[in-house]
Every structure is written in C-alpha cells, then in structure tokens.
Amino acid sequence: METYFAVLSQFIHFSPESKEAFAAAIKRLELPKGYVLVKEDTICNYLYFVESGLTRTYYFKDGKDITDWISPENSFACSIVSFITRKPDRRIIELLEPSVLYAISYEKLEELYSLFHEIERLGRLLVSSGMVQMQQKFDDQHFETAARRYQTLMKTNPSLLLRVPLGMIASFLGITQETLSRIRSQV
Amino acid sequence: METYFAVLSQFIHFSPESKEAFAAAIKRLELPKGYVLVKEDTICNYLYFVESGLTRTYYFKDGKDITDWISPENSFACSIVSFITRKPDRRIIELLEPSVLYAISYEKLEELYSLFHEIERLGRLLVSSGMVQMQQKFDDQHFETAARRYQTLMKTNPSLLLRVPLGMIASFLGITQETLSRIRSQV
DNA sequence: GGAAGCTTTTGACATTAATCAAAAAATCAA
DNA sequence: TTGATTTTTTGATTAATGTCAAAAGCTTCC
Numbered sequence: 001m002e003t004y005f006a007v008l009s010q011f012i013h014f015s016p017e018s019k020e021a022f023a024a025a026i027k028r029l030e031l032p033k034g035y036v037l038v039k040e041d042t043i044c045n046y047l048y049f050v051e052s053g054l055t056r057t058y059y060f061k062d063g064k065d066i067t068d069w070i071s072p073e074n075s076f077a078c079s080i081v082s083f084i085t086r087k088p089d090r091r092i093i094e095l096l097e098p099s100v101l102y103a104i105s106y107e108k109l110e111e112l113y114s115l116f117h118e119i120e121r122l123g124r125l126l127v128s129s130g131m132v133q134m135q136q137k138f139d140d141q142h143f144e145t146a147a148r149r150y151q152t153l154m155k156t157n158p159s160l161l162l163r164v165p166l167g168m169i170a171s172f173l174g175i176t177q178e179t180l181s182r183i184r185s186q187v
Numbered sequence: 188m189e190t191y192f193a194v195l196s197q198f199i200h201f202s203p204e205s206k207e208a209f210a211a212a213i214k215r216l217e218l219p220k221g222y223v224l225v226k227e228d229t230i231c232n233y234l235y236f237v238e239s240g241l242t243r244t245y246y247f248k249d250g251k252d253i254t255d256w257i258s259p260e261n262s263f264a265c266s267i268v269s270f271i272t273r274k275p276d277r278r279i280i281e282l283l284e285p286s287v288l289y290a291i292s293y294e295k296l297e298e299l300y301s302l303f304h305e306i307e308r309l310g311r312l313l314v315s316s317g318m319v320q321m322q323q324k325f326d327d328q329h330f331e332t333a334a335r336r337y338q339t340l341m342k343t344n345p346s347l348l349l350r351v352p353l354g355m356i357a358s359f360l361g362i363t364q365e366t367l368s369r370i371r372s373q374v
Numbered sequence: 375g376g377a378a379g380c381t382t383t384t385g386a387c388a389t390t391a392a393t394c395a396a397a398a399a400a401t402c403a404a
Numbered sequence: 405t406t407g408a409t410t411t412t413t414t415g416a417t418t419a420a421t422g423t424c425a426a427a428a429g430c431t432t433c434c
Contacts, residue, residue: 081322084315117304124311130273134321135268
C-alpha cells in the first residue's frame with residue numbers, strides 16, 4: 001500500500017483525514033495469472049492500481065484479439081471509457097502475471113471526490129496524466145510504419161517485450177504478429 | 188457567453204461565486220480566419236472554447252502537415268499535452284473560419300481550481316470527457332481500413348466534410364489525400 | 375473577366391503490410 | 405523427459421495504400 005500512496009503523493013498532498021479515508025476505501029487483491037478483472041460487455045466498476053504483476057486490456061474486433069493497453073507495476077488498469085461513462089464496453093482486463101492490486105470502486109471514489117477537494121484534484125490530475133499517455137500512444141502510431149512503431153516501443157518500454165507474448169505486442173502496435181516477427185528478424 | 192456556461196453547466200452546478208469568478212476569468216476573442224492561436228513549439232497557455240467558428244490543431248511530421256484535431260462551435264480547442272505538461276509542443280492551432288472564442292489562462296484556471304471545489308470537479312469532468320473522445324478517435328483508426336475510417340467520420344461528423352478541406356480530413360484520418368479522394372469517388 | 379493560386383482528381387507504379395499456410399521453436403504439465 | 409500446446413518464424417501471394425506527377429476544377433481578387 002505504501003508504494004500506491006507514494007505514486008499518488010506525486011500528484012497531491014493528502015491531509016491525514018483524506019489519506020485515512022482513501023486507505024479505508026481501497027481493497028487489496030492478490031490474484032493468479034489469467035484472472036479476469038473486467039468481463040466483456042460489462043461496466044468497469046473499479047479503478048485498479050497494480051502494485052506488482054501485469055494486466056492486459058484487450059477486445060475482440062472482427063474475431064481478432066486486439067491489445068489496447070498494458071499496465072505494469074505502479075500503474076493503473078481500468079476500462080477507462082466504461083468507468084467514466086458508466087456503460088458496458090467490449091474491453092476485457094486480464095492478468096498476464098500473478099498480481100497484487102488495489103481496487104477502489106466507482107461509488108467510493110465519487111464519495112471521496114465529494115468529501116475531499118484534494119481527492120477531486122487527484123482525480124483530475126490522474127485523468128490528465130492518462131490523457132497525456134494516450135496522446136503519446138496515438139502519436140506513436142499515426143502515420144508511422146510498423147518498424148518505427150516497434151522501435152519506439154523498444155525505446156520507451158523495453159521490459160514489456162520480455163514479459164508479453166509477441167502477438168499481444170503486435171496488436172498493441174496495430175500490426176500483425178507476422179509483420180512484427182519479420183521486423184524483429186531484420187535487426 | 189451564455190452558450191459557454193450552458194455547456195459547462197452540463198458538468199457541474201455553479202455557485203453564484205464560482206460562476207462570477209469564472210466569468211471574470213474568461214476573455215472573449217473575435218478573430219479572423221487563418222489566425223494562429225498557438226504557435227509551433229510554444230507552450231499552450233490558454234484553454235479555448237469555440238462559441239462560433241472552427242479551429243484546427245495540426246503539426247508537421249517529416250515535412251508533412253498532419254491534422255490532429257478539429258474543434259467546431261461549442262467545443263474546446265487546446266494543445267492538450269502542452270497545456271497539461273507546461274512544455275512546448277509541435278502542435279499549432281489555427282482558425283479555419285472567423286471565430287468567436289472564450290479563452291481562460293492556465294494560471295487563472297489553476298487559481299479557480301484551488302478556490303472552488305466545483306471548478307476542480309469541472310476540470311476533472313472536462314478532461315474525462317476529452318479522454319473518452321480521444322479513445323473513440325483511437326479506436327476509429329486502430330486496425331481500420333481507409334474506407335471505414337471515412338465512413339465512420341461521415342456518420343459521426345458529416346458537417347466537417349463540408350467545412351474542412353480534403354487534405355486536412357485525410358491526415359486527420361491517417362491517410363493520404365489521394366487515397367481519400369479515390370474512396371470518395373467509389374461511392 | 376481572367377490570370378494566379380489553391381484544391382481535388384486521376385493515372386502509373388512502388389512499397390508496405392495483410393493473409394493464408396505450414397514449419398520450427400519454446401513452454402508447460404503429467 | 406516427453407508429448408501436447410502455444411508461440412514464433414518463415415514463405416508465397418494478395419490487397420491496400422503511398423508516392424510522384426500531371427491534369428482538372430474551384431476560388432478569389434485585381
């Protein structure tokens with residue numbers, strides 16, 4: 001739990017009260033590899049912080065499995081659109097490794113937002129930071145060749161390549177597994 | 188200004204004090220077509236609301252002009268990453284039509300965030316809504332053919348096709364102008 | 375009204391990446 | 405270890421899109 005608060009404290013300063021309330025609101029989960037956090041076409045009701053392990057968010061499009069996001073330790077996992085809009089989404093979240101997570105429910109978070117201005121701020125800053133990451137991901141793909149996408153990922157997130165199967169990396173980059181395999185062999 | 192508050196009021200309820208403070212913080216701008224709101228490689232210091240008119244956010248990549256976002260009336264225009272991170276960005280914002288805008292500076296907005304919990308909430312909700320839009324845009328392009336991207340845009344935003352030159356639409360969709368022209372002729 | 379400057383279309387061709395199929399390699403469990 | 409399963413690589417072919425070049429169509433503004 002301390003690492004979670006260390007991450008959050010980069011965004012805001014907790015008052016003793018807000019920290020206690022937040023700590024009381026989160027649930028610790030220790031789950032095996034393959035566990036499904038969010039099922040297909042359901043509403044995502046929790047925001048997850050990955051203390052250790054690895055999660056994958058993916059969906060099926062025309063029968064194909066497309067990886068949307070990968071969350072390693074010290075980052076968040078959530079079916080964002082569903083969590084925000086309160087609507088079911090096709091995105092599934094599964095664990096690629098046995099993981100320790102902290103979960104906070106949508107309702108609890110809303111309650112904390114209302115009770116504590118600084119937690120409302122935390123929420124704003126977390127979403128803002130997510131926005132920056134998402135824009136980065138978009139730019140990395142827009143008008144980029146398959147090879148350059150792979151090179152960018154190698155630079156920014158080399159550890160993922162060791163922990164995540166190639167097919168998942170490929171769809172994350174918006175290319176096929178075969179193309180990615182060929183790119184790798186040409187280095 | 189009333190339409191601006193009407194849009195904002197979909198997210199929060201203003202207290203008389205916060206509404207007055209917000210109203211005092213925004214500046215009305217009436218600017219001609221072609222005017223550049225944010226220059227290349229500068230920090231974006233304002234969040235713009237488009238009351239009437241049309242803005243385009245774009246950047247140069249390998250010498251090519253790539254349209255990143257288009258904001259019609261009743262929406263926001265901002266070089267988001269720069270505004271959030273306070274760093275210069277390659278993104279340029281220009282007016283595609285003579286426009287009436289309301290601008291609020293980063294500093295003023297931060298001040299209002301600190302003074303009014305409900306404006307902090309407004310900020311969180313606006314960024315959240317931007318996040319949903321961005322995800323939608325990403326999904327519309329990920330593993331989609333040029334033709335389907337165009338069809339999706341026609342469905343969701345047909346008016347843009349009448350107001351924005353084809354080349355700008357094409358790069359917005361992540362395809363070349365020639366390809367888009369050929370797609371259009373095949374309908 | 376017409377020349378100048380944009381924007382859009384069309385054509386020929388090159389390139390990239392997808393698809394389909396199968397083999398090779400790696401991983402996992404009994 | 406060994407067989408079963410999954411993952412990755414390789415090959416042949418096809419389809420989609422980009423590039424370069426030029427023509428055609430629109431604006432606009434003296």
